Amino acid sequence: MPDATALDQATAMIEKTWGRPIEALESLAVRSPSEDPLLRSVMHIRSSLVVTDNAVAVHQDRLHALSRPAVCRPSTTWNGLPAQRRTFASLKPRAGLPFRPSAT
Structure with missing residues (x-):
């Protein structure tokens, strides 16, 4: 089981030790x-592993969604229509003030 999670390993160990499927053991506990009482404790620990396993899966999905390369279409901009785009070359100094481009 190279890709087995802690939940999978715990489930296999519990089923092997008690000799029953996990569904039957859950209802028995x-x-x-x-x-x-040992079965109850083991099932409580397993339920916390279920919650952790689900949380990890959700965070992995979010991380993969955030790390995908973005698709930018040339016709769209961050702040409006293509006619509203402003480039560095199109910026003009204000009247009476010297033109200094920002450092950012």
């Missing part, structure tokens, strides 16, 4: 927690 909920219905009679006092009969097998």
Whole structure:
């Protein structure tokens, strides 16, 4: 299992140890927690791994979405129509003030 997550490994270990599928063990841990307190503890830890695994998947999806290369069409701009674009060459000094381009 080279690509197995901690959740997958925990599920396999729990199923092997108790000899039942995880769905049956979940219902058993909920219905009679006092009969097998160790099973209840193990299922509680596994449920926290489920939450963590889901959170990691969501953050990975967000990271992949943010790191994709952007597609810029030549007809679109950040602030409006192509006629509204201003380039450095089109900037003119204000009347009476010397023209100094900004450092940013």
